[in-house]
Amino acid sequence: MILMILVMVGSSPQVDAEYADVVLNRLSEANDMRPVIFPHWFHRIRFRCKVCHHELGFEMRAGANQIDMGKIIDGQYCGMCHNGQIAWAVEECHLCHSGKPGLKTGIRGGSETAGPGRW
Amino acid sequence: MRYWRYILVVPLGLWFALLGAEPGWKSLAEDGLHDPLSPAIGILQEPESALSLLPPDSAGNRVSWIRALRERYIEPRTNIFPETKIEILDMDIIMDQTGELPLVMFPHKPHTEWLDCTNCHDRIFVKKVDANPINMFAILSGQYCGQCHGAVAFPLTECNRCHSVVRKTFTGKPGVQPKLTSSP
Numbered sequence: 644m645i646l647m648i649l650v651m652v653g654s655s656p657q658v659d660a661e662y663a664d665v666v667l668n669r670l671s672e673a674n675d676m677r678p679v680i681f682p683h684w685f686h687r688i689r690f691r692c693k694v695c696h697h698e699l700g701f702e703m704r705a706g707a708n709q710i711d712m713g714k715i716i717d718g719q720y721c722g723m724c725h726n727g728q729i730a731w732a733v734e735e736c737h738l739c740h741s742g743k744p745g746l747k748t749g750i751r752g753g754s755e756t757a758g759p760g761r762w
Numbered sequence: 763m764r765y766w767r768y769i770l771v772v773p774l775g776l777w778f779a780l781l782g783a784e785p786g787w788k789s790l791a792e793d794g795l796h797d798p799l800s801p802a803i804g805i806l807q808e809p810e811s812a813l814s815l816l817p818p819d820s821a822g823n824r825v826s827w828i829r830a831l832r833e834r835y836i837e838p839r840t841n842i843f844p845e846t847k848i849e850i851l852d853m854d855i856i857m858d859q860t861g862e863l864p865l866v867m868f869p870h871k872p873h874t875e876w877l878d879c880t881n882c883h884d885r886i887f888v889k890k891v892d893a894n895p896i897n898m899f900a901i902l903s904g905q906y907c908g909q910c911h912g913a914v915a916f917p918l919t920e921c922n923r924c925h926s927v928v929r930k931t932f933t934g935k936p937g938v939q940p941k942l943t944s945s946p
Contacts, residue, residue: 659794661787661809662822663914666795680795683914684823687876688812688830691838692914697878698842703909723842741802742795750913751795 660752665705668748670712671740678742699723705750787813787824822916828872850874855891856927858936865927865936891937 663683671678686695695701699720702708708720715722716733724730731738787809791798796806809823816836817829830836840848851870858865873882886909887894894906901908902918912918934940 659788659792661793662917664793664795677797677800682809684809684813684825685807687827687838688816688836689838691840692876693848693878693881694839694842696881698846703881729842737801738805741790741797741800741806743797746795 662752663750664752665750666742666746666748667710668742668746669706669710671742672744676736677740677744678746678748679739680742681739706748786810819916821920827876827915831875849879851879852941854939856932856934856936856939857896858929860925864922864925865929865932866924867927867939868924 661682661684665681665683666678667681668678696703701720710720712733714720715725718726721739722733725739726732727734788794789808789810790796790806791803796803813823813825817826817833818824819826831838840846851874853870855868855870856865857868860866883889886906887896896906900906901911904913907924908918911924916923
C-alpha cells in the first residue's frame with residue numbers, strides 16, 4: 644500500500660494549471676508560435692457552455708476540433724467572437740498563443756482528480 | 763466482507779487529499795502552462811482576480827458555478843445567434859443501479875442552464891431511462907458524465923454530489939421523478 648501511495652504521488656501530473664485550461668498545440672509550435680492556452684474559467688463567466696459547444700460547434704473533447712487560423716479569420720470557432728467586436732481580434736496573436744513551448748494538446752488542471760488529462 | 767476495496771480506496775483518498783491541499787489560484791506566470799516570458803502575462807486577467815469574487819467551492823476552480831449563476835454573480839450569455847432556442851428542462855432522474863452507494867439524482871435544470879440538449883442527447887446519452895449503460899469505470903475514463911465531470915464540471919472526487927439520495931429512505935420509483943422535489 645505504501646508503495647502504491649509513493650507511485651501515485653510520484654506520478655502526479657502538473658496540478659498548478661487552472662481547472663479545465665486547454666492547451667492547443669496541434670499546429671502552433673509547428674508554425675513557430677507559442678501553444679494556445681484556452682481558459683474555460685474566463686469564458687464561462689461570460690458565456691454558457693452551450694454558446695461554444697452548441698452554437699459554435701466546438702466538440703467537447705480536447706483535440707477533437709480541427710481549428711486553424713484560416714477558419715478563425717473566416718469567423719469560425721474562436722473567430723466568432725475574437726474579431727475585434729466581442730473580443731480581441733486575431734492580430735493580438737500573443738494573447739492566445741501564450742503557452743510554454745513543448746506543451747501537449749489536452750485539457751489540464753484536474754486539481755482534484757489530477758487524472759490523465761481528460762478526467 | 764470485502765476488505766480489498768479499502769486497500770484501493772484509502773490510498774486513493776490520501777492521494778486526492780495531498781493534491782487538494784493547496785488552496786487558492788496560481789498566477790498565470792506560475793501555472794505551469796503560460797510562458798512567463800509571454801507578453802500576454804500582465805495583460806490577461808489573473809484567475810484570482812475573477813474567481814475569488816465568486817461563491818466558493820472546495821473542488822475544481824474552487825467556484826460554485828451553479829450558485830454563481832443562480833445568484834447572479836455572473837450573467838453569462840445564453841446565445842450569440844438571435845434565432846437560437848434556449849431550453850431549460852426541470853426534470854430529475856433517479857438512477858438506482860449504484861451498488862452499495864447512495865442513488866444518483868440527475869437534475870436536468872442546472873445542466874440545461876449551462877448546456878444545450880444536443881450537447882448530451884443523443885450523442886452521449888439516449889433519451890430513455892435505463893437505456894444508457896453508465897458505470898463509474900466508463901465515467902472515470904472520460905465517457906458519459908465523465909466527459910465534463912473531472913474535466914470542466916466538478917470533479918469525480920465529489921461522490922456525494924451525484925450519489926445524493928439515501929437508498930433506505932427513498933420510497934419513490936427510480937427514473938423520472940414527479941415534480942415534488944426541488945433541484946439543487
